[in-house]
Amino acid sequence: MDGKGISKTVISRLPRYFRYLGDLKDRGIERISSRELSELMKVTASQIRQDLNNFGGFGQQGYGYNVDYLYTEIGRILGLDRTHNLIICGAGHLGAALAGNGGFAHRGFLIKGLFDVDEEKIGKSVHGINVYSMEALDYFVSGNKIDIAVIAAPAEAAEELAHRIISCGIRAIWNFSNTDLSVPEDVIVENVHLLDSLMRLSYDIDSYTG
Amino acid sequence: MDGKGISKTVISRLPRYFRYLGDLKDRGIERISSRELSELMKVTASQIRQDLNNFGGFGQQGYGYNVDYLYTEIGRILGLDRTHNLIICGAGHLGAALAGNGGFAHRGFLIKGLFDVDEEKIGKSVHGINVYSMEALDYFVSGNKIDIAVIAAPAEAAEELAHRIISCGIRAIWNFSNTDLSVPEDVIVENVHLLDSLMRLSYDIDSYTG
DNA sequence: TAGATTGTTAATCGATTAACAATC
DNA sequence: TAGATTGTTAATCGATTAACAATC
DSSP states (O other): OOOSSOOHHHHHHHHHHHHHHHHHHHTTOOEEOHHHHHHHHTSOHHHHHHHHHTSOOOEETTTEEEHHHHHHHHHHHTTTTSOEEEEEEOOSHHHHHHHTOHHHHHTTEEEEEEEESOTTTTTOEETTEEEEEGGGHHHHHHHHTOOEEEEOSOHHHHHHHHHHHHHTTOOEEEEOSSSOOOOOTTSEEEEOOHHHHHHHHHHHHHHHHO | OOOSSOOHHHHHHHHHHHHHHHHHHHTTOOEEOHHHHHHHHTSOHHHHHHHHHTSOOOEETTTEEEHHHHHHHHHHHTTTTSOEEEEEEOOSHHHHHHHTOHHHHHTTEEEEEEEESOTTTTTOEETTEEEEEGGGHHHHHHHHTOOEEEEOSOHHHHHHHHHHHHHTTOOEEEEOSSSOOOOOTTSEEEEOOHHHHHHHHHHHHHHHHO
């Protein structure tokens, strides 16, 4: 819509702004200048002003930014003014843990169902979320307006799973499998590569302690 | 050590190279050129050559790169030629799921213990990993050569928890709590902000479907 | 009005890509 | 040797920071 030509770098910083503004709001702080926020967040005030101005002028000269207003606006930009319905594919440890995470619902990300191939799991419920068979996927997705599918399955299964998901009409995938999915260009994939993250940490350790 | 002035951008790409080279190796492929790899990974061949040359000349003119050798070398750069001992602080859904992830051990990241404040959980075991009380932290860490602490606790508890961890001598934190930790500069923090990641996905959805 | 702070333009810095000489 | 492909230098592009005029 709005976010046509805005760089990925800028977008990736928005959730962090949102987090800090939420904290300030909770602490009852009404206004903040880019300089104050920059000290808090350990970035430059320049960057904050540049980032925000990609989306319009949220501040006021001589005053700064209204915390509540800016919080709401960034939330809106991120699409948090509406709810998103999710399914989780893979009811293993990780899938179950994600299903049990209360923080997602708090931001409007509602987990509607878990899917698995394991007959043992199907029909049961995990943290109050039902586990369905993969055969039920199509029917469930069309009946529940699912926006996002989470892939919490082994890398070997991920590519085929993505295919299944996409053929149901889902256009957004939150991918926890340790592989890169190849998908049509109108499908969005956000990766959480845990092992990659751990390896980066490992690199940093060794470049300190040798 | 070696990784003095190498940019964070380059480092963050190494695990992905490692992943692709591992796949190639498993498929029995012996050599690969930067051009072939670039097509596979959907990056430029130039970037691959530039990235690798930060660490030395791993290739050979007219031939390309030996897959096995390059795989090993990148593994070494990432510190995967040695094992790392981890503890997980927080034995909730997420902590338990991480404890149950077999993929970490496969790369030498060994989970040695879980820690929690919940009396209900202490003394039990989760996926074969014992759950200890927070009081046991100091003793356990010094006795087990722990390199990395995972924070899998709520944001409210994270900052204090980080303090406890650091005071035990641990210098690397894998942070899953939805907050930024402030730590001494010799302590390394690698964040996995799941909600931030989900918000980025949400942004992309809305900028397509508006 | 005077002071503060934004929005925005210009300058700098870093990262990516292109090009090619070196060399296997 | 001729062909291929690296390592590396140079050119381009994008992102960050600095500066300042606009304005609340």
